[in-house]
Amino acid sequence: MTVVTAPGKLILCGEHAVVYGRPAIALPLTQVCAQIEVVDAPSGSGVIFDAPDVQRRWTLAEEPDDPASELVEHLLNRIGGEYSVRNLDLQITITSVIPIAGGLGSGAAVATALLRAVSTHLAYDLSREEVSKLVYESEQRFHGTPSGIDNTVIAYEQPIWFCRSSDYNPWQNVAPSVKRSTHPTIEPILIAKPLTLLIGDTGIRSETRLPVDEVKQRRERHVLHYESLFDAVGAVTKYIRTALAEGDLAALGLLLNNNHLLLQQIGVSSTELDQLVDAALDEGALGAKLSGAGWGGVMLALVETPQVQRVAQALTEAGAVKVHKIQVARTSTS
Ligand code: PMV
DSSP states (O other), X not given: OEEEEEEEEEEEEOTTXXXXXXXXXXXXXXXXXXXXXXXXXXXXXXXXXXEGGXXXXXXXXXXXXXXXXXXXXXXXXXXXXXXXXXXXXXXXXXEEOSOTTSSSOHXXXXXXXXXXXXXXXXXXXXXXXXXXXXXXXXXXXXXXXXXXXXXXXXXXXXXXXXXXXXXXXXXXXXXXXXXXXXXXXXXEOOOOSOEEEEEEEOOOOOOTHHHHHHHHHHHHHSHHHHHHHHHHHHHHHHHHHHHHHHTOHHHHHHHHHHHHHHHHHHXXXXXXXXXXXXXXXXTTOSEEEEESSOSSSEEEEEEOGGGHHXXXXXXXXXXXXXXXXXXXXXXOOO
């Protein structure tokens, strides 16, 4: 039996603008994980998937277009040799405590754990780069124009600075995925002081591609306005990197607030997200913003230890269905 887990992710700053070539910062979330268990199945049974959390059971042969089926098929094509969909008998059990469509990277975490579990079970060495690339291709098929930040932070499992390509040209009005020609910039980031973040979950599930599509359409109608908003988010993200490197938590808090204001202007916040952000700030959080695609999902608040209890309670009273406390450790980039 092979058991593999993959973490969720949290976007600290830069979401949406990252689709349009600006940088973003993301953190792996080891507190919430997806888990894949692989065992050999009786001969002739094929590849069977079991996802008890969502009460689904299917086979690769019956549902080849399912995202998990497609990923396993692409992996087998890559491995080649003796393995093929036709002669492999596996039982794959998918479980995850990461809420689906909740802004914490559930899809990319399941996909990452699935690729690692099946490749480990078949004794095939799959690099982080290959995992990230296969997950990115899968997200492209099912979510439209992903920036690539989710698959990257989950595959590398460390805080990252991510920028999809250095040759992005905002004035070339074509879908971002079409012009993604160069490799993204992926850099580990320096975090000089440990951070305590509270994640407040609105409980509202919103598929990533809906706000991403809406932003794309609005940008096409008002290119200058949206490009200037993305530039502003990119500038805030650069200052956030500096604040993290200098351990300046007060500045970090203000910059997170600034990023939230810009996300409101981009049009991806919601009444529920704003209520949680306001509640956290009222109780003394240093900063707060929505995280991920928006319209639902989660927000994050940067808190100092004495405020943790009060802010967590305020988030629950303001409607959060779940509050996660996460500690982000110091890093060194050397
Ligand atoms: O919905 P999430 O948490 O996967 O976040 C999406 C982040 C976006 O920047 C809105 C889209 C992307 O692909 O980067």
